[in-house]
Amino acid sequence: xxxxxxxxxxxxxxxxxxxxxxxxxxxxxxxxxxxxxxxxxxxxxxxxxxxxxxxxxxxxxxxxxxxxxxx
Amino acid sequence: xxxxxxxxxxxxxxxxxxxxxxxxxxxxxxxxxxxxxxxxxxxxxxxxxxxxxxxxxxxxxxxxxxxxxxxxxxxxxxxxxxxxxxxxxxxxxxxxxxxxxxxxxxxxxxxxxxxxxxxxxxxxxxxxxxxxxxxxxxxxxxxxxxxxxxxxxxxxxxxxxxxxxxxxxxxxxxxxxxxxxxxxxxxxxxxxxxxxxxxxxxxxxxxxxxxxxxxxxxxxxxxxxxxxxxxxxxxxxxxxxxxxxxxxxxxxxxxxxxxxxxxxxxxxxxxxxxxxxxxxxxxxxxxxxxxxxxxxxxxxxxxxxxxxxxxxxxxxxxxxxxxxxxxxxxxxxxxxxxxxxxxxxxxxxxxxxxxxxxxxxxxxxxxxxxxxxxxxxxxxxxxxxxxxxxxxxxxxxxxxxxxxxxxxxxxxxxxxxxxxxxxxxxxxxxxxxxxxxxxxxxxxxxxxxxxxxxxxxxxxxxxxxxxxxxxxxxxxxxxxxxxxxxxxxxxxxxxxxxxxxxxxxxxxxxxxxxxxxxxxxxxxxxxxxxxxxxxxxxxxxxxxxxxxxxxxxxxxxxxxxxxxxxxxxxxxxxxxxxxxxxxxxxxxxxxxxxxxxxxxxxxxxxxxxxxxxxxxxxxxxxxxxxxxxxxxxxxxxxxxxxxxxxxxxxxxxxxxxxxxxxxxxxxxxxxxxxxxxxxxxxxxxxxxxxxxxxxxxxxxxxxxxxxxxxxxxxxxxxxxxxxxxxxxxxxxxxxxxxxxxxxxxxxxxxxxxxxxxxxxxxxxxxxxxxxxxxxxxxxxxxxxxxxxxxxxxxxxxxxx
Numbered sequence: 001x002x003x004x005x006x007x008x009x010x011x012x013x014x015x016x017x018x019x020x021x022x023x024x025x026x027x028x029x030x031x032x033x034x035x036x037x038x039x040x041x042x043x044x045x046x047x048x049x050x051x052x053x054x055x056x057x058x059x060x061x062x063x064x065x066x067x068x069x070x071x
Numbered sequence: 072x073x074x075x076x077x078x079x080x081x082x083x084x085x086x087x088x089x090x091x092x093x094x095x096x097x098x099x100x101x102x103x104x105x106x107x108x109x110x111x112x113x114x115x116x117x118x119x120x121x122x123x124x125x126x127x128x129x130x131x132x133x134x135x136x137x138x139x140x141x142x143x144x145x146x147x148x149x150x151x152x153x154x155x156x157x158x159x160x161x162x163x164x165x166x167x168x169x170x171x172x173x174x175x176x177x178x179x180x181x182x183x184x185x186x187x188x189x190x191x192x193x194x195x196x197x198x199x200x201x202x203x204x205x206x207x208x209x210x211x212x213x214x215x216x217x218x219x220x221x222x223x224x225x226x227x228x229x230x231x232x233x234x235x236x237x238x239x240x241x242x243x244x245x246x247x248x249x250x251x252x253x254x255x256x257x258x259x260x261x262x263x264x265x266x267x268x269x270x271x272x273x274x275x276x277x278x279x280x281x282x283x284x285x286x287x288x289x290x291x292x293x294x295x296x297x298x299x300x301x302x303x304x305x306x307x308x309x310x311x312x313x314x315x316x317x318x319x320x321x322x323x324x325x326x327x328x329x330x331x332x333x334x335x336x337x338x339x340x341x342x343x344x345x346x347x348x349x350x351x352x353x354x355x356x357x358x359x360x361x362x363x364x365x366x367x368x369x370x371x372x373x374x375x376x377x378x379x380x381x382x383x384x385x386x387x388x389x390x391x392x393x394x395x396x397x398x399x400x401x402x403x404x405x406x407x408x409x410x411x412x413x414x415x416x417x418x419x420x421x422x423x424x425x426x427x428x429x430x431x432x433x434x435x436x437x438x439x440x441x442x443x444x445x446x447x448x449x450x451x452x453x454x455x456x457x458x459x460x461x462x463x464x465x466x467x468x469x470x471x472x473x474x475x476x477x478x479x480x481x482x483x484x485x486x487x488x489x490x491x492x493x494x495x496x497x498x499x500x501x502x503x504x505x506x507x508x509x510x511x512x513x514x515x516x517x518x519x520x521x522x523x524x525x526x527x528x529x530x531x532x533x534x535x536x537x538x539x540x541x542x543x544x545x546x547x548x549x550x551x552x553x554x555x556x557x558x559x560x561x562x563x564x565x566x567x568x569x570x571x572x573x574x575x576x577x578x579x580x581x582x583x584x585x586x587x588x589x590x591x592x593x594x595x596x597x598x599x600x601x602x603x604x605x606x607x608x609x610x611x612x613x614x615x616x617x618x619x620x621x622x623x624x625x626x627x628x629x630x631x632x633x634x635x636x637x638x639x640x641x642x643x644x645x646x647x648x649x650x651x652x653x654x655x656x657x658x659x660x661x662x663x664x665x666x667x668x669x670x671x672x673x674x675x676x677x678x679x680x681x682x683x684x685x686x687x688x689x690x691x692x693x694x695x696x697x698x699x700x701x702x703x704x705x706x707x708x709x710x711x712x713x714x715x716x717x718x719x720x721x722x723x724x725x726x727x728x729x730x731x732x733x734x735x736x737x738x739x740x741x742x743x744x745x746x747x748x749x750x751x752x753x754x755x756x757x758x759x760x761x762x763x764x765x766x767x768x769x770x771x772x773x774x775x776x777x778x779x780x781x782x783x784x785x786x787x788x789x790x791x792x793x794x795x796x797x798x799x800x801x802x803x804x805x806x807x808x809x810x811x812x813x814x815x816x817x818x819x820x821x822x823x824x825x826x827x828x829x830x831x832x833x834x835x836x837x838x839x840x841x842x843x844x845x846x847x848x849x850x851x852x853x854x855x856x857x858x859x860x861x862x863x864x865x866x867x868x869x870x871x
Contacts (some may be wrong), residue, residue: 003273010281013252021173021250028242038192041169044120057180064156064186064202 078118079219080126084256099128105219116175120170126219127165139208139224141391148224149208152200156186159208161197163190165220178218182206194632197222241355243297248293248348251285252341254479258282259341263843272334279331282340290324294347296354312350312491312536313369315498318344326524336521342528342845349533351561356540357561377412379403382454390854392461399457399841408447411457412464415440418453421610449610450637471709487539488562490821494535498832502526505836522838528845529835533850534824539564539817541860546813554781554796555806565809566776567814571751573770574707575744575762576716576726580698580800583763584611585674585690587619596685600630600647601678604654607635608643613654615690616676642677654678692722698730701800706731708807711756715744717766761795761803763787778803820856827852 027033074083078095079102089096090103097103109115145157152158166172172192179188184205190197201211215222258278265275300313320343327338362407378389382400392410395401400416403409424446427595436442442455444466461467506523510516546563550556557563577583602620605613608766620627632652635645641662643653660667660677665684667677676688694727705712713734716723723737736747748770751758760767760774771777771790779791788794795802831848834840 003271003277007281010258010277013283014285017250017254021246024246025243028239028246031121033242034239035191035193038169038172038190041172041192042507044169045173045681053177060180061186064154 077102079103080128081121081123082125082128090311101219102128102681105217108217109174110176112181114174117174120173122170124168124170126171128414137209137696142458144224145208151636153611156200157203157208158198158200159220159224161199161215161224162313163195163215163220163222166190166192166195171220174218175220178214179211182211182214185211213699238358241351241358244293244296245351245355248344248351249288249290251293251406254271255282255285255341255344255682258285259846262337262341266337266841266843276331276334279327279338279340282338283328283331286324286327286340286344289344290320293351294320296351297347309498310492310496312488312495313363314555315491315495315527315530316346316350316666318499319524322524323454323528326520337841339524339528339845342849345846345849346528346533346643349849350536353533353536353540356411356544376408379410390499395457397457397460400454401457403442403448403453403455405448405450405452408463409442409444410459410466413442413455413457415442415453415455420453421449423449442638469665486817487535488820491535494825498527501836509838518838522835522840525838525840525845526832526835529831529840529848530559530828534827535821537853537856538820538824541857542816542820545816545860548676548808549813550806550809553802553805553809555802556794556796557806557810557811558792558794562776563813564817565757566793566810569710569757569759569776571711571713571756571758572803572807573713573715573758573760573774574732575760575767575770576714576718576723577692578763579761580714580730580732581692581694581726583616583692586693587615587676587688587690588673588693589689590619591689592685593687594680594683594685596678596680597630598624599628600632600652600680601654601686602627603629604635604643604645604652607632608637608744610675612656612676612690613643616654616688619688650681652678652680660684664832692724692726694730695798695800698800701804702730702732704804705807708804709812710759710807713747715739715747717741717744717768725726741766741769748825750772759807778806783837816860820859823855823859824852827855 033039075086075089075096076083077089077098079097082098084098086096089098090100092103095103095106097106109117148159150158163175166175169192172190175197176188177192177197179185184202185199186202187200188197189199199211201208208432258281262270262275262278262282264270265278294317297313297316299385300311301317304311304314323339324343327340327343330336330338376392378391379395380387380389380402381395383404387402395411401409401411401413405420415436415438419435422434422436422442424434424443436453441458442453444464502523505526506519509519509522543561543563549556574580587835598620602617602624605617605620608614630647632645632647635643637643638655638659639699641659642653644651644655644659644663646651648651653659654676657675657677660679663679663682665677665679665682667684667687673689673691676690677684678686678688702712711734712725713736714732715728715736717739718737720737723735727733727735736743739747744767748758748760752773752775757776758774759776759778760770761773761778761780762768763780767787768790771779771787776793777791778793778795779787781788781794781796793806795806827848831840
């Protein structure tokens with residue numbers, strides 16, 4: 001009976017840690033840590049206009065990818 | 072006079088010289104143009120983001136951007152993305168702050184057809200994806216230039232991409248291994264506590280299963296590199312450290328699963344994870360400090376002019392270097408670098424050939440003389456006929472040789488690698504022997520297997536794997552503090568075992584610029600006039616005289632010189648309040664009708680006032696400070712010191728004599744220098760070469776260790792393995808001292824881990840090792856190695 005408590009706690013904590021690890025790995029793969037200097041400065045550029053610009057840029061990219069057909 | 076900030080670049084100037092534009096002030100039209108452009112585009116928030124940084128005012132001379140649209144260019148630099156869009160890698164010049172990155176990305180994103188612009192702030196490299204149907208690359212480049220930056224392409228070759236990918240892969244593996252190992256440690260604490268105070272088998276099994284769960288990704292994901300290494304090692308019929316790591320950890324893993332399922336004995340999962348993590352960490356340090364050869368060739372490419380001006384009838388037109396044919400007439404103006412070999416057909420002037428020959432004094436060229444590609448015109452406007460096309464010219468020939476030399480650079484196997492082969496086979500043999508002895512002595516199969524495995528685990532290669540990287544890291548840090556940058560950790564070992572050091576003369580032993588050593592004043596004259604005269608010229612001799620006057624004269628005004636002009640390869644003449652003044656070489660004096668005695672092996676600068684000789688300055692290239700002591704220090708390290716130079720024999724011997732070098736080879740071409748180094752290799756020497764110029768490049772690339780001076784040419788710095796930031800020969804001697812010290816440290820570390828093993832392995836063979844001891848011993852031996860490496864830091868301090 002007691003041992004199930006230990007097993008459950010072990011499982012839960014490893015699971016939570018695993019989520020954090022997965023997020024970190026996702027960040028590395030995504031290139032978020034590639035440019036340490038830029039990353040540190042990124043906080044300066046997150047007002048509303050920047051977000052709008054980023055969203056527009058993404059839309060533009062997707063549109064280009066869909067439309068573009070190389071001959 | 073009050074200083075005012077330019078509204079674009081934020082540099083301060085006095086108010087009078089500024090361009091007034093309403094409420095704004097600009098230092099130049101370039102800044103004004105950019106300011107208004109940013110305002111129109113709605114990007115003026117750049118200035119608030121930029122903070123206190125200042126920018127450099129924009130340059131106005133650019134290569135025509137239409138070159139970026141040529142097929143030759145796109146073949147070399149443009150790649151296709153997955154979606155079939157064009158991609159190019161650029162290096163952006165002029166990035167000072169995060170706001171600059173922001174501005175470039177925003178400005179490019181605003182352009183129609185630019186799909187993605189990603190700029191790396193750390194190395195200023197940009198990757199741009201665009202739709203060639205909508206926008207041309209030249210328009211993109213023009214935009215970058217319009218906002219005050221410049222861009223040049225670089226070949227993002229596979230090599231660089233691969234190196235980055237490898238590094239990233241290691242990050243991922245390290246993250247998983249560290250996470251799992253740290254979690255296993257607290258589970259292990261429970262295990263060990265249970266071992267001493269008693270624990271029910273049920274709880275023990277739960278802990279074992281949790282450890283099993285955590286150890287699996289460490290072994291198979293993080294440890295994958297070792298499986299790969301062991302496989303390739305076996306394929307080449309060699310026993311590597313990887314094989315030892317793999318057998319040890321895999322056996323321990325399988326055994327622990329067996330223990331867990333049978334619910335008896337102790338599991339070794341924590342040891343498995345620890346071995347992999349420690350050794351992976353050592354490997355990771357190695358990957359981090361590996362030199363990236365890909366970057367080197369990009370910088371070389373930047374130094375080759377990509378276009379030249381050719382004369383066709385009455386018009387001058389710039390064309391791509393590759394389009395120039397033999398017989399074309401090329402114009403070269405002052406300050407330009409020639410890209411193609413040829414022969415002068417009209418005009419005359421001085422050329423700086425120090426790049427290729429190392430000769431410190433400019434060479435005067437006139438009709439019929441040869442122009443060598445890679446040399447720079449100082450004051451000449453010359454028309455010359457190409458005698459070779461670009462691919463066969465000296466400069467590209469040199470670059471080709473360089474590429475070959477870099478690809479074939481000899482690599483000397485590291486001590487730890489050599490050692491680990493023997494170590495690994497011995498341990499594997501001992502483990503198998505132990506198993507059989509126990510099995511036939513009669514013990515149960517389980518017990519014998521466990522003892523055999525414990526031998527491999529305790530012989531843990533952790534300390535061995537950490538010995539080299541930790542010691543070299545300490546060495547790197549020590550060097551960096553003294554302005555000695557080792558680019559790659561492995562070079563420290565090679566440098567420590569070198570037996571010969573080859574030095575270039577100009578710029579390495581000497582200061583690389585002429586200095587006044589003696590002044591003869593025939594008639595007193597006003598120094599201010601001479602000062603003004605010489606400061607108008609960029610010629611190295613004039614610079615030398617100018618610096619001398621600045622040093623020796625305390626109060627010196629300037630004089631208004633009328634009709635000042637420079638006579639190529641002779642000197643300068645002018646007029647001060649009606650009196651004619653002239654400064655230059657013997658040729659100028661003779662033409663002015665002044666008799667001078669020009670018999671000297673040094674460079675002489677004559678100064679005449681009103682057709683009468685007033686002063687003679689003797690100049691020459693002096694050795695650097697403390698050159699003699701440093702050469703002596705190198706000799707004390709039992710190094711064979713050799714001086715190579717492209718300069719003539721007399722000058723070489725004099726410098727060699729002054730600094731105390733006996734072996735001198737003068738009058739060498741760049742290829743000659745490289746040949747000398749190859750010959751030294753053939754004699755069995757490990758050669759260190761120190762140089763600073765383009766003329767040393769080939770030799771630098773051939774040498775085992777290349778050392779560049781911090782103010783040498785960019786290319787020399789790129790090609791080299793070690794950079795001496797303060798340019799002094801003292802650092803050179805220090806670099807040798809540090810590398811030998813570090814190498815000693817590596818040997819000590821390897822010794823420690825071997826001694827450690829010779830104590831623990833017999834214990835394991837006798838069957839005394841339980842998981843707790845294995846884990847403690849692993850950490851302890853690693854700590855010993857790290858601790859020993861740290862010790863050197865203060866040892867070095869004490870000795871100084």
